[in-house]
Amino acid sequence: MKRQMRPAAISFRCKSLLASAAILGLMTSAAVLTGTGSARAADQIIVGLVTKTDVNPYFVKLRQAAAAEAKVKGVKLIARAGKFDGDNEGQVSAMESLISAGAKGIMVTPSNSSGVLNIVKEARAKGIIVIALDTATDPADAVDATFATDNFQAGVQQGQYARAALAGKTPKLAMLDGTPGGTVDTFRHNGFLKGIGIAEGDPAIVGKQDTNGQQDKGQTGMENLLSAHPDINVVYTINEPAAEGAYAAIRAAGKTKSIVLTSIDGGCLGVKYVAAGKIAATVMQFPKKMAQQGLDAIVDYAKTGKKPTGFIDTGSYIITGTPLPGVTAKDVAFGEKNCWG
């Protein structure tokens, strides 16, 4: 990187269009060099993958796992994504182009569980097998099969750990949610409340903030919540970036000792935060497994005509450095070995 950027620095004084073109060119070439190549021979089984976004490391890992598996199986993987979390329209057009491309099967992680129903129906009518990864559709049988974490159950695990960690103290709960209306977000949120044993609307929930799963918004939200309610003692976060933001706010307020910070996702960064004691526990899920199993199922169908059905839970585990009695958990070493991204 460093090498490629240098010439751009030299041309700083040039004011001509040429210079701007060169800079644009450099940026693009830098981008292309670091990018991954794709596209190979024809006459292969084509498998499509549509993820929520191209930037979330979770989906990047999922895509990479699918690409690796595709290589093993000798099939061609075409990966597409929405522009941002919640980009239903982008996912639909991605699926449309995959149908035109002649995909045998499509794996999709729906941004919204009902956002892609029509196009899924259209694809299946053309004999394409559609598998939901990570997020179930609503209704779940709109797709042929779902390979996913049971996010509600994962949320329950997170909530159970939080309850155990409070050890009988009255909860003062702050919730750093993801995106309003997101399917996974809602499952995790509701699962957490079930696990900790608090009903929605209970005054024990002292405040909620939407973070879009982003660190900066997690930090800002937590800072403001702590300013309003210095007595918060337990925090739910939608994912580890939001938890990292929350941790920065908690540390700045000097409350790392009195607050139980929990998260969910299982990214390698998240496991690091757990190892460092920033997050008490996180619930890990397994996107690689989803991608591998989903792709295998499609290849199997293409070769034998056998279709998978129903919901296949790829599992979730609590990862913590401080295991608590009555809560099943794995240690940090397991987390480091199995984390994604």
Place this chain on the structure above:
Amino acid sequence: MSTTISAPPSDVKPKRGFGSILQTLARPPIGSLIVLIAFCVIFSIVTNTFLAPSNLSLVVQQSVIVGTLAIGETLVILTAGIDLANGSIAVLGTIIAGRLVNDGYDALGCLVLAIVVCTLVGVVSGTLVSRLKLPPFIVTLGLLGIVTAATRLISQGGAFPVTDDLLSWTGNVFTLGTTPVTYGMVIMLGLYALIWYILTQTAWGRQVYAIGNSPSAARLVGIPVGRRILSVYTFAALLYGLGAWLALGRIPNADPNALQTANLDSITAVVIGGTSLFGGRGNIWGTLIGTLIVGVLRNGLTLVGIDPLWQDLVTGVLVIAAVALDQLSRWRRM
């Protein structure tokens, strides 16, 4: 005939009643200052935590990134332009610095390189706007896409935690009495003071106003309009680069997903601050006040326990009100 040109009082348009109130409110930053004070009064009455020094410090800390990007945005809007790419340019800066430092390069060099690259993006947009006369909206919309894609390709979907002291220095805190202050806050306020000086006390600043106010007049009196516009976009992008440094201090993690709404947030701050989207009118302190209004709303509504979505709603109302006020006072002037 007398050789004296008489200037009867009727030559100066009367300013009375509603019109004069309107003119006063429309003169930045008076209207926005009133709004800011009103919100502060309301929140200090209905909560007992709002006025705590630590809480007020928080509001400013949370405004540092958007507040800095909004300075550059103000410069661009004063020339009757718009910059949709400022947030993405800052993110590019954080990713370049974050990734290279992660790869083991010298932090100071990486930071300087990141800021230089950000500035170069401004050279590109400024050149396209001033030489090819392309509309700023389209140029910066295109750059938003290009820079975002470049950022994501460079980051490879990952984020880079920042552990380097220099990169995260702007987030360090010292206390002023009982008030925690970050170096980032000081830098941001310093930049506001600097830009105030440049805009109001130098020929460059006055010419920037003139270009936005009447580009043809600026050209006729011999101002090198193209060069000034290029320098505005370049300087604004340098500020975005500094914004990247402040972002790394505030959130010590270079994340390609960060600051996705920063461009619109900064335009919001500029508009609420009373700077006219038609160019040539505005005040840099108004932009700071506009940024703080959004920060105070976000913080205050959380303190009160009101759903944060109301913040977006109120902000939207303020944006429309600010633009309407500007438009109304324009009609009165015509």
Place this chain on the structure above:
Amino acid sequence: MTAMTSLIMETRGIVKRYGHVTALGGVDFELRDGEVLAVIGDNGAGKSTLVKVLSGAINPDEGEVLLDGQAIHFSSPLDARIRGIETVYQELAVAPALDIASNLYLGRELRRAGPLGRWLRMLDKPKMKREAQRHMDELKFRLPGITHAVEDLSGGQRQGVAVARAAVFARKLVIMDEPTAALGVRETGQVLDLIKAIRDRGLPVILISHNMPNVFEVADRIHVMRLGRRVALTDPKSHSMADVVAIMTGAMPGTDPVPEA
């Protein structure tokens, strides 16, 4: 040449062609010191092309331009300005939101003396205000106040600011290209008064205008253009308004050689 007063600006045989169209077919031109010279002509007579040559906006294909008797070549309007020639356009060259003093010094701002100006590039606002007021007083141009925004002024006063700017910075002469075309009668009067005030300061003025009564009110001499040539160089005393219009339209022969058909 035995002119009573010296010639400030002069052209000899200026030719300017655009493709097959000859805009100027060998124009002679002279401007005396301290006079208001009106340049008139029908549409297409070559007035604006001539003005562009004089103000440095275009270069002639043939012929020469002399300033103070020296042949010169303008590379741009800026070049002409550097040589002391200021031009006022029909289009208002003022920034409405800026105050009068700022507009007067727009593009030529004064910096403070000493390190504040040299290193911090700080504007000398008090001096600009003071000087602006002094110039306005000298031109007997009364304004509501030097710190008022130009948009608070009437149209005539706004154009007056642009005219005053030309008067302040011109060292040789001022060119005014239809300065009153967009103004009403009373507002036009204000600008004409300013033109007289500039002449009284000793600066020669070239006034391009369509408006005969205006021309006859302020001009000392009249340069009549027709079909890309000067057909007459006269003055309001020797020819009536009707005569001048007749020369302009070709109904009456001019004093200079008649252009070949």
